[in-house]
Each structure stands twice: as structure tokens, then as C-alpha cells.
Amino acid sequence: MNFDSLNLFTLPTRVYFGYNSINYVGKVVKEFSLNKVLIVTDKGVRSAGVIDPLTHSLEVLGLAYEVFDDVPEDPGSQVVNDGVELLKQKGCNGVIIIGGGSPLCAGKGIALVASNGGSISNYEGNEKYKVSPLPMIAIPTTAGSGSEVSPSFIISDESRNNYKMTITGYKCFPNVAILDPLLLRSLPARQFIISGIDALTHAIEATCTNQATSLTDAIAYEAIRLMMKNMATAAYTDNLNSKSDQLYASTIANIACGNAKLGLVHAMSNPLGSYHIPHGLANGILLPYVMDYNYPVCKYQYAWIAEVIGITKPQMNLEEKATAAIDAIKELFININFPQCFTEDMVPKAVIPTMARIAMGRPQIKFNIRKASENDIIQIYERAFHGWN
Numbered sequence: 001m002n003f004d005s006l007n008l009f010t011l012p013t014r015v016y017f018g019y020n021s022i023n024y025v026g027k028v029v030k031e032f033s034l035n036k037v038l039i040v041t042d043k044g045v046r047s048a049g050v051i052d053p054l055t056h057s058l059e060v061l062g063l064a065y066e067v068f069d070d071v072p073e074d075p076g077s078q079v080v081n082d083g084v085e086l087l088k089q090k091g092c093n094g095v096i097i098i099g100g101g102s103p104l105c106a107g108k109g110i111a112l113v114a115s116n117g118g119s120i121s122n123y124e125g126n127e128k129y130k131v132s133p134l135p136m137i138a139i140p141t142t143a144g145s146g147s148e149v150s151p152s153f154i155i156s157d158e159s160r161n162n163y164k165m166t167i168t169g170y171k172c173f174p175n176v177a178i179l180d181p182l183l184l185r186s187l188p189a190r191q192f193i194i195s196g197i198d199a200l201t202h203a204i205e206a207t208c209t210n211q212a213t214s215l216t217d218a219i220a221y222e223a224i225r226l227m228m229k230n231m232a233t234a235a236y237t238d239n240l241n242s243k244s245d246q247l248y249a250s251t252i253a254n255i256a257c258g259n260a261k262l263g264l265v266h267a268m269s270n271p272l273g274s275y276h277i278p279h280g281l282a283n284g285i286l287l288p289y290v291m292d293y294n295y296p297v298c299k300y301q302y303a304w305i306a307e308v309i310g311i312t313k314p315q316m317n318l319e320e321k322a323t324a325a326i327d328a329i330k331e332l333f334i335n336i337n338f339p340q341c342f343t344e345d346m347v348p349k350a351v352i353p354t355m356a357r358i359a360m361g362r363p364q365i366k367f368n369i370r371k372a373s374e375n376d377i378i379q380i381y382e383r384a385f386h387g388w389n
């Protein structure tokens, strides 16, 4: 443990988990004395009937609500404004966010702008707001973003070519997160995989930063163990135990990386968002290449991944265990049909230098355990176009 610098471990979000835990939401709304809540979601979640138990839980307690289901993938400033307008028009004083990463980001933005005024772009960065957001209850319907226990969220700025703004601050943690694995039953396999690989990236990156501690490591390695064991089954079968473990793992992965921070994968995936490549897809493609890059300084971390997922043999040395961990990630990708490289259809190779420049400006750069230069990043992007071999 490093006692030379000031370390902080924090989790202000209260987390409920269990089958049918969504039925508890009415009691939470009552406890927070919310007159009327805005339910922020997307049309897919609503039409799948996923919000029905939530509205039922409110109705049986006589609690008023309004539904805002206009959140698109990669939400921008405009949808945040629209949500705030509805919230004010209907007199809501709290927000329940139910959905995947996009509604969670939009809902946090709505809660923040509703209490501070102006536009979400005014609050880009860390602690740029004056007033706490409205109370937020977050209910994930994917097992990936971990946004339900994170103060950070991403909103596209339409006026800057959909540049992904990151907004964060201590008060932006949702007050309550409710993890109900039953909500994941209708999640399509592809979405399960993309969000699951994002969560796996959160856990692996959390072990390879200069902010990692024994506490964050304990959480991150357990998240990795659970996800490596359950990802494929959770995505491609109806096995509820696997879905539950995957949901739990994605939440604790974010608790780990919320404290240990993230590294090069997330710095490099940010500019790919401008090309509408889903966050989890961009991270997953980059992950093996960044693991290779970090290998010289992360052998111990990778070897420990190999230990916790149970693939080591007694005669293996540190290097062999570390290499086995990277191979296990690649094997998982093959098993779940995850893409192994970028293509020109996804993003033109010619923009690599621009993306590298943007990546160098991302906050995660300073946390990655191996200090990367702009040229290193260019080379990693180039490898990620070429493929593993």
C-alpha cells in the first residue's frame, strides 16, 4: 500500500441487490420525500415492459411519476434539455433512471441541469456545478456501464461534432442503486456482450493504474473472476444465476475503477465515440492491445488475473501466467464472437493521429501505470486496425 500520498476510497451510493429488488423503489422514493419523480429511460426498455414493476411499485404507494423515454444511444445536450423541460413542466423533484448506459448518462445530466440551470456543457469537467443534482435512483438494465455507482457521465456535444463531454463530481453519484437481475432477462445477447466487455475493461484497468490499492484490487479481481466465468453463459442463455453474477460484477467493477481510476483503454476509446462506435465495443477491441502494451509493467497484475480465473499451473513462471491471462481474454473474445480489430468501415485509419492527440488529453492518461507517449498511442491504434497476429 502507498501511504506516501493521500488515498481515498468512497462509495456514497446505497446499493440494493436481489431478485425483485425493483419492488423496493417506492419505499426509497417515499424516504427521499419526492413529490413526483421523472422516470428517465429509452423506448426499447419501455416497450419491453421493463419499467412496469417500477411504475407498479410507485402506484401502490400512491406516488406520482412522469415518464421520459426519449433517450437515444449516446445522448446529447438536446435530450438533456428536453428532459429538464418536462421535469419542470410536470413539477418533479427527483429522477429515477432505468436502462443501460445511455439513460443513466442522460438521467444524471437531467438531474444536474434541473437543479443548476443552464446547459449541460456548462458543467463539463470535475466539480463544475454549484448545487447538488436532484435525488437520483439508478436501476441498470444492462450489466456493464456501472454508471449506477459512478459520479461520472458522458454527454455528446452536438455543437462540437458530438464530442463526448465527461461530467463528474462527488455530488453526482446516484443516491441509490437497485440491482435486480430479473430486469436483464430481455437484454439481447449483443448488448449483453458489449456492456459486459466494458465492465471487464473497467475491472482490468482498475488493477493497472497508479491509484490502485489493496481494497480496489480485491474488488476488481473478484469482478474479473465473476465475469470471465459468467460472461458467455449470461449473454447467450437464460441462466439467471450467471446474469445475476454478471450484473453484480459489473457494479463492483465500477466501484473498483471509480476509486482506482481507469487507464489507456478508456483514454483511447473516447475519440472513437465520435464515429458512433459503442463505448463497450471500442474498449473491448482496444483491451488486448493495451494489455500487450502494459505487459512489461503489469506482469504481476496479469499473473494474478490468471490465478483468480484458475488457469495457472504449478510450473508456470510470472511471465507465463501473465501471458496466459491475455490469451484467456482473447479466447473469451473468440467464444463470444467479439470483434478483434477496427475496420475502415468503423473509423477511417487516417484519423489515428487526431484520435491519439485527443486521447493524450484524456484524464485517464495520467493514471495508466505505463506512461504512454502520443507515438505509443498511434502505434497501439495501428495494431488495433491490423489484428492480433
Ligand SMILES: [Fe+2]
Binding pocket: 145, 198, 199, 202, 266, 279, 283
Ligand atoms: Fe467504460
